[in-house]
């Protein structure tokens with residue numbers, strides 16, 4: 001899944017999950033003589049690279065879970081891109097000392113309760129080249145309910161502001177004058193993009209690990225508390241085509257009205273309006289980044305300025321939800 005510049009695999013997987021349930025229901029009606037073929041999504045779920053056995057047992061410390069990419073997991077990553085129509089050919093990336101230091105520094109800067117959440121919910125962390133996005137998180141099947149994460153090596157070099165601005169501009173035609181600041185200029189160091197992206201991915205891992213919302217591997221029942229929290233909220237922001245190809249991007253003239261709609265919505269960021277899973281991941285990352293780490297999130301558009309909504313009344317129920325989750 002992803003984030004920021006992440007793979008847009010949710011819709012296919014959601015449909016695939018429904019297909020799995022239908023197939024399982026049909027299978028229960030079959031006699032022993034009745035044979036069926038597994039659907040592509042069902043086969044995908046059973047891929048060796050998705051299974052715990054393909055991954056090393058999690059190290060105690062979070063930074064030590066940064067591991068060389070196992071071949072089966074790389075194959076799963078490639079298969080996932082093909083299945084979801086976002087083909088890429090990632091390759092294993094040999095991690096150097098500078099990159100390891102970027103990751104270790106980011107983890108060391110996290111509040112202890114956030115590191116504890118990550119140690120509980122993140123089983124492994126990998127770095128590849130040519131991921132086709134900035135990051136991707138996948139869920140292990142229950143009962144473990146952990147996730148593993150894959151990051152593109154470029155996010156260990158890019159500054160937070162360059163990455164955030166690039167992402168925000170990806171929905172609009174070239175020349176749209178939008179900028180997003182995630183770090184004060186004097187702190188906007190190479191590799192600074194990693195921490196916010198990691199927090200977003202951690203949001204995915206936490207939401208799956210604690211069954212806060214339905215996911216492609218676990219979507220039966222109605223007891224998902226974050227999904228319930230937002231169930232009756234009407235959508236007010238139209239679909240924003242992040243990471244769109246040039247022909248699908250919005251004209252610059254639509255940016256002003258779109259950001260104004262977002263700024264009146266219950267989404268902390270515009271990216272959060274993309275869907276339920278992204279909404280939670282952005283709420284989680286925003287809360288840690290803005291409220292706990294006291295970092296800026298300032299969007300500028302042709303003279304207008306907007307702040308992250310997580311600290312504003314429009315996001316109060318979501319802020320309270322995340323605060324309750326993180327409370328020690």
Ligand SMILES: [Zn+2]
Nearest residue numbers: 001002003281
């Ligand atoms: Zn995401």
